[in-house]
Amino acid sequence: MLRVGLTGGIGAGKSTVSSTLSELGALVVDADRIAREVVQPGTPGLAAVVEAFGEGVLSPDGTLDRPALGSRVFGDDEARRVLNGVLHPLIGARTAELVAAAPADAVLLHDVPLLVENRMGAVFHLVVVVHTPEDERVDRLVSQRGMTEADARARIAAQASDDDRRAAADVWLDNSGAPDALRPLVEQLWQARLVPYERHVRERTWDRPRPVLVPADPTWPAQARRLASRLRLVLGEAALRVDHVGPTAVAGLDAEDVLDLQVTVRSPAAVDGLADALADGGFPRHGGTHDDPKAEHPDPAGRAERLHVHADPGRPANVHLRLDGSPGQRLALVLRDWLRDQPEVVAERTAAVRDTEVLPRAAAEQPWFDAASPRALAWAELTGWEPGPPGAS
Incomplete structure (x- = not known):
């Protein structure tokens, strides 16, 4: 099994890479999806979040009001630490279940928005970072997600820097070109690197061209x-x-x-x-x-x-x-x-x-x-x- 970490700043195009690799055959473990799963109504995770932050983070229907919770922790390091202390063990346990259930020949793609911030690179065989320049990301967040420019830039500033991501990246996918330019890069990554790498790990083999x-x-x-x-x-x-x-x-x-x-x-x-x-x-x-x-x-x-x-x-x-x-x-x-x-x-x-x-x-x-x-x-x-x-x- 090959474990690949995928990350990128908000608005960089990480979801596009994840969906493309899923189409090609990767088994995707989405950290955001798991984070939502562990705080569904009736779960111990939601009860722990409410205990930590109060009933104000609940919607009238009893589900987690994510914008309300976001406003509580955004810009507050201590509140974010408390939230992470609640969620990370639950997310980790669920992730471990999914990994254990994966077939031996899987290319297991972990879609992790905060991979760099949480220094998780070492747990993966390979880390893929999707990059788009900040101004282009801001335009996407404003036009596609309805954020204000100030909110978009604040969220970008709260995440890892481009330098930090580049230091963590084994693969750097540049998504600053035309909308259809990213897919060929992902397909090349799949065929030339991920598929043979998985086979090498599973079979305990290796191959390389004569170095020059x-x-x-x-x-x-x-x-x-x-x-x-x-x-x-x-x-x-x-x-x-x-x-x-x-x-x-x-x-x-x-x-x-x-x-x-x-x-x-x-x-x-x-x-x-x-x-x-x-x-x-x-x-x-x-x-x-x-x-x-x-x-x-x-x-x-x-x-x-x-x-x-x-x-x-x-x-x-x-x-x-x-x-x-x-x-x-x-x-x-x-x-x-x-x-x-x-x-x-x-x-x-x-x-x-x-x-x-x-x-x-x-x-x-x-x-x-x-x-x-x-x-x-x-x-x-x-x-x-x-x-x-x-x-x-």
């Missing part, structure tokens, strides 16, 4: 942070730290467009014991290493490392499981920090890799890597280097 050297991408750290947050959620306390390592972790360094995440674990038993959790989270076992894809590769101390890969066809990534304090674990961090500290070495490494005709690129890098590792370790000893706080940046 590309100019440094300033968004690589943000992409790595999203993957790291998912890894931390999947692995829990078993992961002592999750770090963005490798070439994409160094600003300005041209590299293959494949992220490298290092998960540090405490014991050899944990290395193999995490395989199922990682596969369910979208990171199946590779079966080997870059050096030998058919066999495990022991580190110099004789303790096996493991390589997992990201099953998302749209975001290639490697996940290296290494033991705390092992030579491989420390060297990955040392090389990253040395390159960050030595811009002239960044230029040297880029030239060494770019000028070679050797493929795959990993083979082209190996001579440089072999020569650079002792230099990096000497720098670490000279500077008294120690691993900094864990993180994907």
Whole structure:
């Protein structure tokens, strides 16, 4: 099962994306619909809301007066906290029921308006954000929903910023074009990414084109942070730290467009014991290493490392499981920090890799890597280097 989070600001076109994906075959779990369901007349949810906010939030027919409730909580952080405390557990329980009832091969689309605000991105395999510029959203809200311009802008301002949404987005759907321009984008997302991603998660497989050297991408750290947050959620306390390592972790360094995440674990038993959790989270076992894809590769101390890969066809990534304090674990961090500290070495490494005709690129890098590792370790000893706080940046 593939769990996809869908979000976007009010008036951005999220409902259009949701309905299109539903037509294509996704199973939609709508947070707004569930929020209405749990406060129907006679439910414990409605009773709890009335207890918290009084009879004034009820309509004459006994249903929840949503505009009245909205006016009570809009702009009042404490009132919104109380309401969330009532509704979120009920919404979560109902959502869990729907997820449990979904078939194993489902693309489960969670339509969640406040996904970014509630920092929920890590619970999904993929987050899709629908974007429309503010002025266009205001026009839609005024013309289609009858809001005043002031009310529309106030509601937009109360939600996450575009920058916050972009940081959370694995997929950014631009809905600022013609009305019929969005559907082809959604169909492409479905066919090229969601369908194969679901199959990879279910079958614990992966596939990716041969990576090529590309100019440094300033968004690589943000992409790595999203993957790291998912890894931390999947692995829990078993992961002592999750770090963005490798070439994409160094600003300005041209590299293959494949992220490298290092998960540090405490014991050899944990290395193999995490395989199922990682596969369910979208990171199946590779079966080997870059050096030998058919066999495990022991580190110099004789303790096996493991390589997992990201099953998302749209975001290639490697996940290296290494033991705390092992030579491989420390060297990955040392090389990253040395390159960050030595811009002239960044230029040297880029030239060494770019000028070679050797493929795959990993083979082209190996001579440089072999020569650079002792230099990096000497720098670490000279500077008294120690691993900094864990993180994907």
